[in-house]
Amino acid sequence: MKKSNKLRNQLEYWSFVGPIFIAFLMVVIIPFIIGLYYSFTNWSAIPGRSIDFIGLENYIAAFRDEQFRISFFATIQFTLICVVLVNIVGFFLALLVTQKMRSANLLRTVFFMPNLIGGIVLGYIWRFIFIKVFVSLYESTGLGIFGLPWLSEANQAIWAMAIVTTWQFGGYIMVIYIAGLQGIPQSLIEAAQVDGANAWKRVRHIIFPLVAPAFTVSMFLTMSNSFKMFDVNLALTNGDPGRLTELLTLQIYNTAFTDSNFGQGQAYAAILFIIIGVVSFVQVYYNKRREVEM
Amino acid sequence: MKKGITASISILLVLSLFLVGCSSDESEKVTVDIFQLKVEIVDQLQSLVDDFMEENPDIIINLDTAGGGEDYTSILKTRMSSGNQPAIFQVPGPTERDVWFDFLTDLSEEQWVRVTSEGLLDNITVDGKIYGQPVNIEGYGIIYNKAILEQAGISQTMINNVNSLSSLQALFEEVEQQKEALGLEATLGWSVGGTAWWVSSYHTFNVPFAMQQDPMDFIEALNDDTANFADNEQMLAFKDLVDTFVTYSYEDVAVTDYEKQYSDFASGKTAFIQQGNWTINQLNEIDENLDIAFLPIPISDNTSWANDSIPVGVPNYWVVNKKLDDEVIEAAKKFLDYMVMNERGQQFMVEEAKYIPAFTNVSVEKADPLAQSIITYVNDEKTIPWVWHAFPLGLVENDAKKAFQDYVNGDKTWDEILSFLDTQWDEKTK
Numbered sequence: 001m002k003k004s005n006k007l008r009n010q011l012e013y014w015s016f017v018g019p020i021f022i023a024f025l026m027v028v029i030i031p032f033i034i035g036l037y038y039s040f041t042n043w044s045a046i047p048g049r050s051i052d053f054i055g056l057e058n059y060i061a062a063f064r065d066e067q068f069r070i071s072f073f074a075t076i077q078f079t080l081i082c083v084v085l086v087n088i089v090g091f092f093l094a095l096l097v098t099q100k101m102r103s104a105n106l107l108r109t110v111f112f113m114p115n116l117i118g119g120i121v122l123g124y125i126w127r128f129i130f131i132k133v134f135v136s137l138y139e140s141t142g143l144g145i146f147g148l149p150w151l152s153e154a155n156q157a158i159w160a161m162a163i164v165t166t167w168q169f170g171g172y173i174m175v176i177y178i179a180g181l182q183g184i185p186q187s188l189i190e191a192a193q194v195d196g197a198n199a200w201k202r203v204r205h206i207i208f209p210l211v212a213p214a215f216t217v218s219m220f221l222t223m224s225n226s227f228k229m230f231d232v233n234l235a236l237t238n239g240d241p242g243r244l245t246e247l248l249t250l251q252i253y254n255t256a257f258t259d260s261n262f263g264q265g266q267a268y269a270a271i272l273f274i275i276i277g278v279v280s281f282v283q284v285y286y287n288k289r290r291e292v293e294m
Numbered sequence: 295m296k297k298g299i300t301a302s303i304s305i306l307l308v309l310s311l312f313l314v315g316c317s318s319d320e321s322e323k324v325t326v327d328i329f330q331l332k333v334e335i336v337d338q339l340q341s342l343v344d345d346f347m348e349e350n351p352d353i354i355i356n357l358d359t360a361g362g363g364e365d366y367t368s369i370l371k372t373r374m375s376s377g378n379q380p381a382i383f384q385v386p387g388p389t390e391r392d393v394w395f396d397f398l399t400d401l402s403e404e405q406w407v408r409v410t411s412e413g414l415l416d417n418i419t420v421d422g423k424i425y426g427q428p429v430n431i432e433g434y435g436i437i438y439n440k441a442i443l444e445q446a447g448i449s450q451t452m453i454n455n456v457n458s459l460s461s462l463q464a465l466f467e468e469v470e471q472q473k474e475a476l477g478l479e480a481t482l483g484w485s486v487g488g489t490a491w492w493v494s495s496y497h498t499f500n501v502p503f504a505m506q507q508d509p510m511d512f513i514e515a516l517n518d519d520t521a522n523f524a525d526n527e528q529m530l531a532f533k534d535l536v537d538t539f540v541t542y543s544y545e546d547v548a549v550t551d552y553e554k555q556y557s558d559f560a561s562g563k564t565a566f567i568q569q570g571n572w573t574i575n576q577l578n579e580i581d582e583n584l585d586i587a588f589l590p591i592p593i594s595d596n597t598s599w600a601n602d603s604i605p606v607g608v609p610n611y612w613v614v615n616k617k618l619d620d621e622v623i624e625a626a627k628k629f630l631d632y633m634v635m636n637e638r639g640q641q642f643m644v645e646e647a648k649y650i651p652a653f654t655n656v657s658v659e660k661a662d663p664l665a666q667s668i669i670t671y672v673n674d675e676k677t678i679p680w681v682w683h684a685f686p687l688g689l690v691e692n693d694a695k696k697a698f699q700d701y702v703n704g705d706k707t708w709d710e711i712l713s714f715l716d717t718q719w720d721e722k723t724k
Contacts, residue, residue, distance in 0.1 A: 047374045048396040067692075131549060152487070152548045152703070240487045241548050242699040243692070257368040259688030259722065260393075 039266035046260065058267035067243060068268060071251040074158060075227060078247060081162040082169075082226040087218055089166050090173030091211075095203070097174070098181045108178070112171035119168065123235020126164045127151070130236075154244035157237050161245065164232050169225060173218045180214030181207065209290075216287035220280055227276045248272050324625045325354045329370065329380035331361035331610070332429075334575070338646035342639065346632050353625045381618055381626045384610040385426060387417045387683020391611075398425040399614040399623055406634035409655040417683060418611045426611030427630050430649035433668040433677070434497050434570030435588035435604035436462070436482075442565045446472050457602035458595040459534055465589075466542045469565045476565070483559050483567035484543040485550035486698040493555065493568060495694040496682050497605070498539070501591050502532040504678035505599045513684050517723045523712040531594040533708040539568070540702055548702050560584060571650070571664035578662070587667040590676070600678045604671050607680025608652060686722035693718040 039058055043051045062068050093111050097104045114122070130150040138146035150160045184207060192206050230249040233239075239246035239254075246254070248268065256265030330339070336359050343355045358380065360369045367390070370383060374397070385391050391398070401407065402424045407415070410428060418426035443453060446469055456462050470481045486494045505528050506512040515521035523529045544550050559567040560580035567573075568591065577584055592601035612633075614626045633639035640656045643649045650665050651658065661669060671677055682690055697715055700706040706714065 045371050045375060046393050131551075149546070152546055238491075239696075240491070240699060241703050242705060243696045254688070254692055257365065257371075258691045260371075261688075 035266050036270060038263055039270045041263045042261075043263045043266075044260050045256075045262045054263070058264050059271070061264060062267055062271060067246070067251060070244060071246050071248050074154075074245055075229075075248045078158050078162060078229065079223060079226040081159065082165050082229075083219060083222045085162055085166040086169050086173055086222045086226075087215070089170040090218060091177050093170060093174040094177030094181055095207075098178060108174075111174055114168045114170075115172045117168070119231025120235045122164060122168055123232045126160070126167075126232075127236050130160055151237060152241060154241060157240070157245045161229070161232055161236055161247075164236060165226065165229065168232070169222065173222060176214050176218050176221075177211060180211035184210045212287070212291040216284060216291065219287060220284055223283060224276055224280055227272065227279075323352055323354050324621050325356065326382065326622055326625050326629065327356045327358060327380040328382045328629075329358045329360070329373065330382075330384055331359065331366040332647075333359055333361040334572075335647045338642060342633070342642040342646075345638050346629060349632075350625075350628065353628070355629065379615055379617065381615050381622050382612055382629065383615065384429070385418075385613050386610050387608075387680070389684055389687060391418055391420070391425065393687075394613070395420070395425075397613075397615050397617055399616045399627075401425060401427065401614065401627070401630070404627060405631055406653065409634065409653045411652055411654055414608050414652050417608065418613075426613040427634070428608040428652035429610045429612060430608070430643070430647070431606060431652050431668075431672075432570055432572060432609050432650065433588070433604050433606035433671065434568070435591055436566050436568050437559070437573075437586050437664065438566050438589055439559065439562065439564075440585040440587065442476055442478075442562060443469070446476060446565075453589070456589050457592065458597075459538065459592045459601070460595050462589070462592055463538055466538065466566070470542060477562070478565060479558060479563040480544045481542040481565055482539060483550075483555040483564040483569075484539045485547055485552070485555055486695070486702050487548045488551040488554075490550060490552040490555050491695050491698075492690075493552070494539075494698045495690050497570070498536070498568065498591070499690065499694045499698075500605055500680060500682050501535070501593055501678075502526075502528040503681045504605055505593060505601070509679055509681045510684065513681065516719055517686075519720060523715045523719070524709065528593065528599070529712055530708075531596070535591070535593040536698075536701065542566075548699060556580075571662070571668055574648075574662045574664045584663070586663050588664065588671065600676070603676040603678045604668070605680055606668060606672060606677040609680075686719065689719060689722055 038051075040053055040055060041051050042054050042057075097108045097111070101107075117125075134146045134150060137143070148156050150156050188206055188210075189202060192202050197205065228249055229247050230253070233245070233247045233250050237245045239250060243251075249272070252265045252268045252272070255268060256262045328343075332339070336357070340357055343357050347353060347355055360366050366384075370380075373379060374394075379397075385394055385398075400423045402422075404424075404427070406427060407424055411431075414428045414431065415424050415426075418424060418428075438453065448465065448468055452465060452468075456465060466481050469476070469478070473481060484493065484498075485491070503509050503512065506526075512521060512526075516523075540547055555567055556569065556573050556576050557580055558564045559569075560577045562581075566589075577586070588604050590602050590604050593599070594601060612630055614623055614630070616623070633642070634653055634656070640651075643651050643656055644658055648662065648665070650661070650668060658665065658669070693715060697706075697711045700714075701708065701711050
């Protein structure tokens with residue numbers, strides 16, 4: 001009797017987990033392992049060409065490849081800007097929409113909306129804004145910020161991408177902070193108020209430490225999201241000027257598909273995976289330690 | 295009772311599935327998948343396919359298109375690797391011909407080979423065997439707007455005499471002087487970035503190659519490293535052309551989009567653009583009565599180079615997949631034959647797709663002005679070839695594009711550009 005119960009439990013467990021597990025195995029785990037294998041070969045994806053094992057050559061080539069270096073530092077720069085911008089914008093939007101206002105719900109929807117638009121579409125829309133709208137704004141207002149060569153110079157172009165990403169992702173991160181903010185007991189804030197803490201001090205010393213768990217999650221999300229940025233990059237700059245704004249994922253794509261060098265592309269992808277893994281792990285580890293128990 | 299009804303319905307449904315499976319097996323029709331990249335002519339091609347299927351009831355043709363913004367080559371690679379292989383697909387030239395060589399059916403015995411115009415099969419021939427059918431011919435050059443030049447008081451003789459870089463510069467300068475009066479935003483529409491990056495990276499970049507004594511020999515020499523960009527006369531002279539283009543084109547030549555390039559020209563905001571005859575539909579959408587024609591793209595005053603010619607070539611070849619069943623291959627060959635030898639196919643080519651035909655048995659009666667201009671150059675034998683189809687994979691899209699942008703932005707000197715191209719070429723052919 002007992003035995004059959006156990007069996008039934010097992011069966012139930014696998015009938016729920018099994019399908020998902022198989023799907024996960026087939027579309028994530030297996031391709032990942034195959035991909036790792038290909039990164040040690042000269043696979044060109046042209047049917048009929050032989051696939052030779054070439055050891056670590058692709059990985060060594062990555063350190064000789066000037067374009068990989070350019071893309072790597074562009075990605076780091078982009079990620080740093082994004083993590084800061086997106087989190088600041090997300091946090092303050094969340095503060096704004098958790099105030100007692102009549103339009104709070106409407107504003108939440110509005111701020112979240114850009115996240116529902118695909119990155120490619122966003123990229124093209126913002127390309128139009130940077131090239132056409134900013135120029136006419138500059139002509140009519142004379143404000144220097146609109147006159148910058150937003151997409152034709154590498155530094156500005158990376159900022160431009162970060163701005164678009166912030167616009168797209170800020171609303172999403174806002175939702176996470178809202179959840180964090182709503183979890184703070186009103187009594188704590190009121191107590192601080194009674195003790196004479198002004199608005200800034202309440203944010204700095206009460207709210208901020210208490211939303212630390214949300215901060216950990218948001219930072220992780222923005223970081224891995226920016227490291228893997230592809231669609232906005234493709235639509236907004238496509239690497240222009242001179243492949244200086246070509247982030248790692250786009251470079252991987254170009255190496256694999258355009259140069260028809262899939263082995264090399266896979267090696268770059270594996271390196272990117274390791275970087276994201278290490279950075280995320282370190283970041284989550286340190287942020288966890290700052291979280292406060294209530 | 296209820297259970298009975300549900301059960302019988304389910305059985306019926308299952309049976310019908312079997313029946314559907316059977317019926318398509320029984321008819322023994324041959325299915326030919328076509329995978330092509332011209333999004334502009336999908337409807338016209340589909341109607342040709344429909345008429346073909348009506349005449350050949352035992353053949354089914356599925357037309358599949360990827361082009362415009364999509365990456366045809368990437369999708370083709372995916373389809374070939376995944377086993378969902380098309381029977382007829384397109385290759386642009388020698389590099390891709392060699393990539394897909396194991397898949398190409400020998401088409402040397404086909405009827406249409408005999409009526410193909412001189413020299414157009416060279417790029418698809420290996421060891422005397424012909425592996426593809428030219429889709430059409432296209433040409434590009436510097437297109438000028440006759441009305442604007444007339445308004446600027448420039449004589450037709452001066453235009454016709456453009457056969458060297460200095461005569462082109464003189465013409466540009468003449469227009470540039472009157473820019474304000476003519477209401478121009480720029481004299482020339484040209485770009486190295488945005489959605490128009492290919493204008494420079496493919497087409498302008500082709501010119502110094504095409505002006506070599508023997509372009510294919512030069513590429514061969516680059517491949518085995520017996521020639522270099524850095525000490526090649528044509529490549530060094532090419533700088534003057536690029537400088538000229540930058541001087542007379544838009545200020546933000548690095549980000550100008552294709553849409554801006556052609557729409558400014560069609561609406562009279564630029565007097566020249568460097569483009570090909572494929573732009574005619576977009577130009578005519580804005581102004582139907584544009585009076586336009588091609589000028590050559592000279593890179594120097596050296597009379598022994600073809601500075602008075604325009605680049606004309608076959609953009610794509612239809613090829614037949616050898617790895618499929620014999621009856622599919624036969625049906626595919628039949629379709630290619632239909633396109634050239636049958637009147638319906640010729641009508642498609644000339645009237646519907648508005649191609650400049652690559653075949654002597656097809657004549658154009660009412661060509662658009664750009665096609666007309668190309669035909670004139672072809673008849674005068676003032677053409678140079680398209681050679682980028684023989685470059686290593688990715689060189690144009692990744693490296694030439696970067697080279698142009700770095701030079702225009704002032705990040706690199708011309709010498710640095712040439713040695714950069716040398717490094718990248720060697721990297722890709724080692």
